Amino acid sequence: MELHFSKPFEADIWEQSISGNSLLLTTRDAEAMNVSFSLVDLSDGRLVFEGLAFEEDWWVSVYHYFGEVALFQVYEDTQDIEARNYFAMDLKSQEAIWSLDAVKGLGRQGHFVQMKPREEESESFWVDIRSGEVHDNLPEEIVGNDISFQTRYPLHYTEEGTYFQTVRQFLAKRHGIEIVKACDYLEYKDYAFIAYHQQAGESLEHFLSVISPQGELILHQKRDSGLKGLVSGAFFIAEEQLIFVEGRKTLKSYLIA
Numbered sequence: 001m002e003l004h005f006s007k008p009f010e011a012d013i014w015e016q017s018i019s020g021n022s023l024l025l026t027t028r029d030a031e032a033m034n035v036s037f038s039l040v041d042l043s044d045g046r047l048v049f050e051g052l053a054f055e056e057d058w059w060v061s062v063y064h065y066f067g068e069v070a071l072f073q074v075y076e077d078t079q080d081i082e083a084r085n086y087f088a089m090d091l092k093s094q095e096a097i098w099s100l101d102a103v104k105g106l107g108r109q110g111h112f113v114q115m116k117p118r119e120e121e122s123e124s125f126w127v128d129i130r131s132g133e134v135h136d137n138l139p140e141e142i143v144g145n146d147i148s149f150q151t152r153y154p155l156h157y158t159e160e161g162t163y164f165q166t167v168r169q170f171l172a173k174r175h176g177i178e179i180v181k182a183c184d185y186l187e188y189k190d191y192a193f194i195a196y197h198q199q200a201g202e203s204l205e206h207f208l209s210v211i212s213p214q215g216e217l218i219l220h221q222k223r224d225s226g227l228k229g230l231v232s233g234a235f236f237i238a239e240e241q242l243i244f245v246e247g248r249k250t251l252k253s254y255l256i257a
Contacts, residue, residue, distance in 0.1 A: 001210055001219050004241055004253040005045025011036070012248045017065040018151060021239050022048070024065045024091070025251065033058045037070075039091060042239045045253060052094065064108040068092045069129045071113060073105065082118060088129050098132025112138060152237040154186035154193065167194060171209075175217050180204070182230050188237055189256060195223065195234035195244075206231050208244055210254075224248060 015026035023040045034057040039048040054060055059075035068091050076083040087099035106114040106124055112135070116124040126135040157164035159181055167185055171177040171194070181204065183196040190213035197204045204227040210219035223234060223246055235244035242254040 001242070001254045001256065004255045005251075006246075006253075007040065007045055007047070007251040009038070009249050009251070013245045013251060015062060016236075016243070016245075017062050017070070018042075018236075018238055019065050019067060023238075023243070023251075024062060024070060026062055028058075035060055037062070040251065042241060042243075042253065049091075049094070063105055064113055064129060066108075066111055066129065069097065069111075071129050086115075088132065097130070100127065100132070109138065114138070152186060152188055153233065154184035154195065154235065156182065156184050156232045158182045167196070171196070174215060175209075177207075177209070182232070184232060184234050186235075186237065191256065193235065193237070193242065195231070197227075197230065200225065203227055204230075206234065208235055210242070219254065221246065 009027050011027040011029040014028045017024040021042045025038045028035050037052040038050040056074045063073040064071040071088045073084045073086050082104050085101045088097040102118050103115045104118050112126045114124050114126050126138050167183055168179050179196040180199050181197045186193045192211040195208045205225045206223045208221050208223050212218045240256050246252050
């Protein structure tokens, strides 16, 4: 495992959306109550742009990202999670393409998202995020050539299940690591990627380890500490890279041999 890049941010990284070899990050500053977005080129770790923000300082998030278009959702009523508006942006030009109000998102496939009017008993429809064009049914063109088919996400195991106990016993016996509560597990190219919790007083610490095909520990890194709850989805693999967030603010990538 070779470190590909380590990219620190000033605010916490909350969400990561991938399309091809580009990673769209959502960062949130809880004190300033604002949200911003940054785009990372996974081929070299370069920031395509950083700190993109909108007037909706806090209640905005990414709903879908595909190709060069990101679809954002804005929460209009904090008491009603279904009260959302949507707008699409071309990330290359950073120009808004279209917007749609009083609808709710039902799903997404490739360049298309499924929507339904929020207040009306009517049929759902599909929207092409590249243009805002509306279709009654999902077009045959649902997946473009720029989607990353190599993205892999781990499975989440809790301590009640036998899979967790198998991972726990292996780590304890082979590497002297005692894990608790839950873990994330993924096998890729004969490597085992394991994110797990350890007890630290009244709180939890979260680690990420990589086991070689020979059973050796080739990466052992603390991701976070002082946790009150469990973490899931702590890492993923894309473009032959192990990608995760360390300490809530640093995006890291390791090349997988």
